[in-house]
Amino acid sequence: MDLDFLASLAVANDKKVVLVVLDGVGGLAGPNGRTSLEAAHTPNLDDLAERGICGFHDPVAPGITPGSGPAHIGLFGYDPFRYTIGRGVLDTAGTPFVFKKGDLASRLNFATLGADGTISDRRAGRIPDDEGQRLTAKLAAKIAEIEGVQILLQHVKGYRAAVIFRGRQLDARLCDSDPQRVGQKPQDVVPIEDNPTPEAFLAAKLSNTFIRQAQKTLADEPKANFVMMRGFDNYEPLPSFGDLYKWRSCAVAAYPMYKGVAKLAGMRVIEAGQSSMEAELDLVERELPNTDFIFLHIKKTDSMGEDGNYDGKVKAIEHFDRLVPRLTGLNPDVLCITGDHSTPWSLKSHSWHPVPVCIVAASARVDACRSFSEIAFLQGGLGRIHSTEVMPLLLAHAERLKKFGA
């Protein structure tokens, strides 16, 4: 749906909307023939399914497996094809770093370069946060500018940092320097287009210079003696969530990437000191009175799927289920429980499978679903929608969209 059209219908009111994203919640059957959602004991989620309208959303398109960026972008109502966000921008946005329009951002991984010139550890031994911070500061102290371009460094998490080039027009259509495998030499950064722009050649040159200078600066480090760049992207602000939908919004998320995508959408991001579900629920309880919309991100369902841990995913779902009464106790006018994509334990990765979605609201047309699972939701009243249709539906159920046309 055209965002300008949607925005033209949006009106403010006092209704409150809570969107819970159980990351990667959709799955595939385990050894017992049931998905984690089916196998999990979820009396509270089942109650929501019974009271609400259920179905599925396709995050991007049938058969397409989304990264976390496009998956959330779509759920927030933005066309994931139009609003593409590279990892450099996405990860940086989840930090306190403040972008300027046109900044060129790249994820920076601290790595170990062996004596033979190949990468011996792509994560520099998974260095902890404080070590990552020290190394980032060390680079920042030495490299402030290259060829008149300002070099800004930002630690992200563990071995992950970001580097931002500011002050000249630069083209982000560049390959990664990360060879993706140990035992390989790091790659030179080069433009990826057939007919690269001068701005792409310049950006590539700056990147390779930066990597050489960083290598010199880190030469005395035992583990993190090298950096790799990946996910180049130019920062462009998204249309603001508040301007579009006429509400105050905030995000409760523990991981930088999800905080990042929420911040890019203009949400107020609540800094969670801890990443436990309970701590996140505390924040939802604290913030709901001060906002109209809360995006709550729960990571554990995805992590278990990524690890191929079927039982772990069941337990993560059951863990969340026990917290559902805290959400319903807040009496939001609209409560939506869904995922950003599926992460089947048997694939150990994101997948293309449609994602269960349940909307509970006084204006929901209740269907016959009685339990919260993939197989049950096939009977749901929502049918199969696109992820970008979730947000219009949440606004509609909150009576925040006026009538279109006479």
Place this chain on the structure above:
Amino acid sequence: MDLDFLASLAVANDKKVVLVVLDGVGGLAGPNGRTSLEAAHTPNLDDLAERGICGFHDPVAPGITPGSGPAHIGLFGYDPFRYTIGRGVLDTAGTPFVFKKGDLASRLNFATLGADGTISDRRAGRIPDDEGQRLTAKLAAKIAEIEGVQILLQHVKGYRAAVIFRGRQLDARLCDSDPQRVGQKPQDVVPIEDNPTPEAFLAAKLSNTFIRQAQKTLADEPKANFVMMRGFDNYEPLPSFGDLYKWRSCAVAAYPMYKGVAKLAGMRVIEAGQSSMEAELDLVERELPNTDFIFLHIKKTDSMGEDGNYDGKVKAIEHFDRLVPRLTGLNPDVLCITGDHSTPWSLKSHSWHPVPVCIVAASARVDACRSFSEIAFLQGGLGRIHSTEVMPLLLAHAERLKKFGA
């Protein structure tokens, strides 16, 4: 679907199609947990559901609540985003008024202006038809032309009239003068775009002059001493229903707006003397031999929903159900029963909820639905389609679309 493409496949034959629009028929559960359709005793509609193929259509898009214009435009096969029709044109089209391309039309409401300069009654005490006709004629006699622009007046119904500006290029992107609430001053008509065209400024000036002249003309009226303008729109003819679909078509509807949208689509509009369902059925029986397609509009289901009258809506549905044998007795080759949008009693307004649709034809792939209701149709063979897909399906079931490609 592209209309030119659809038209390229349409062929004439002798099959007859009846499309019944039960206005606002979709709903939400009542106090008993059932929607009006579920609660209503509808043996004849249930029989149609059993013999036909069932499902839902989205009038515009998930979450979007349509006005009657876009809702019908979509059902007739036109893209409701491309073919937008303002209230000025829609209401006028339902009268005998004959538009010329480029006419600027606005709804005109007779209202009461208090001594303090605020609107004390937005409907001038709901004056009857003959009074509205007299006042419209009084204005027409005094105001024939402003700045070389012809001023045409047309009574619509009760306190509702229309004013049409003809003879110069005018831009309809103007705000309403109606403040929408009593106790407020009427607004000046001004352009709504950020960078208005000269044609918008001219149209605004003409409108404000017209309002002042109308006020003078009506100064001696006890109730209807003022007029308000709303729903400015330039008349553009729609692609003709007959040219597109290669058939003779007619509309049986009692209310101006539905006659209007049918007329804009190029249907022959049958003037119903009475608005009872029985009188409308008489006309369907009379006209079907002389046409290929009949659009029958039933208003009562929507009116009851708008009034928040759950039982009334049940009764309106049961009332229509008793008349279904008169329709099936005519043996149309294709009989489609649907709505233009949902009007849940609990929302007392149009809504975004998908609309039940049932198609009965010899070529329908019959599904397992046994009753005519929202919950039953979730098992239907049509699934969830877009409103613009209803018309191609009716043509197809009437074997009026030839094969695409070799």
